[in-house]
Amino acid sequence: MNYQGNEKMRQDAAEISNELYELWQKVKRFQREYSFNSENITDRLAxxxxxxxxxKLADLNSFMADVDYQFED
Known part of the structure; x- marks a missing residue:
């Protein structure tokens, strides 16, 4: 592992990267579900x-993936 003694930091960075990716995917699913598939205007607006x-989340995800990559073996 790169950066000996920083294993916890590496694990935390990976966790943030994974959680950010999951949030990005949830937003994409929400947008698909409610933007086009609902007859309710409130759902479409949401x-x-x-x-x-x-x-913005796609950009953040890309940035965090780059950060995460820097600490891989």
Whole structure:
């Protein structure tokens, strides 16, 4: 492992990366479910509003994946 003595930090960084990825995927699912598949305007509006986070989360996910990669073996 790179960076001997920092195993906990490496584990925490990986955990953040995984959780961020899961959040990004949840937002994408929410957007698909409520943006286009509902006859209810409130559902569609919620899907569109939540969906605006998707590109930002994609960027954050990419950044965190790069950070996580720096600490791989």
């Amino acid at each position: 899907g569109r509003l939540i969906g605006t986070m998707e590109p």
